[in-house]
Amino acid sequence: MQPDPALLRTNACAASQMLKALSHPDRLMLLCQLADGKERSVSELETLTALYQPSLSQQLGVLRREGLIAPRREGKQMFYRVADTRALAILHTLYQQFCAETETTP
Amino acid sequence: MQPDPALLRTNACAASQMLKALSHPDRLMLLCQLADGKERSVSELETLTALYQPSLSQQLGVLRREGLIAPRREGKQMFYRVADTRALAILHTLYQQFCAETETTP
């Protein structure tokens, strides 16, 4: 599936760095709320995830520095959206694997 | 995409635990070698990844305890294969996103 060992390592490092950013429940919840590609304000995210505000901002900072999300300021509010198509692809797979079956079907 | 906040958190925790296991270059390289669903012996994996044996065994141990891979003994050798379909799905997405474009095309 991957012939060149040096390239394998390079790619594995890149991928695992992104996975590291994803592998935190709070950060993953945040990204789930942005997985539709639309943007959300920080206060919306605060409501949706029920995270304590400084933690929220802290985790958004991690995602921002990794380039996974991008900010846009509008007055006093900050809006974030997913800024990395690779992350978006992973999020969709995660949704299929971890959420699709556990959906609340009335 | 995900209405119930409690369920969101539950799923996010499950997913991030698996991602944590994936988000290490050595472990990811190992899993890449098993991503075709076939099994490989530890010594094969040692050759393929050029990892120092105790590290290799240590990382295999992490993956095994997380249930991502399953062992089979055959004489003195141990064979491992991916034992989790969710992990397999994630690995395929990762391959598409991080390896597909960088393929060595002669």
Added chain:
DNA sequence: AATACATTATCAAATAATATATATTATTTG
């Protein structure tokens, strides 16, 4: 200036990573 919203700084506790040493299990050989 006051208010609401958002970010940064600090720091102890918990976890994870890396390297080295040692142990286990099974086969082979004398």
Added chain:
DNA sequence: CAAATAATATATATTATTTGATAATGTATT
């Protein structure tokens, strides 16, 4: 059968990183 070897696993020690909580600070609007 006992000793040697091979393949893999575990233990340990050290260092580095991450987490989680709280306090302090910054920024824009009213």
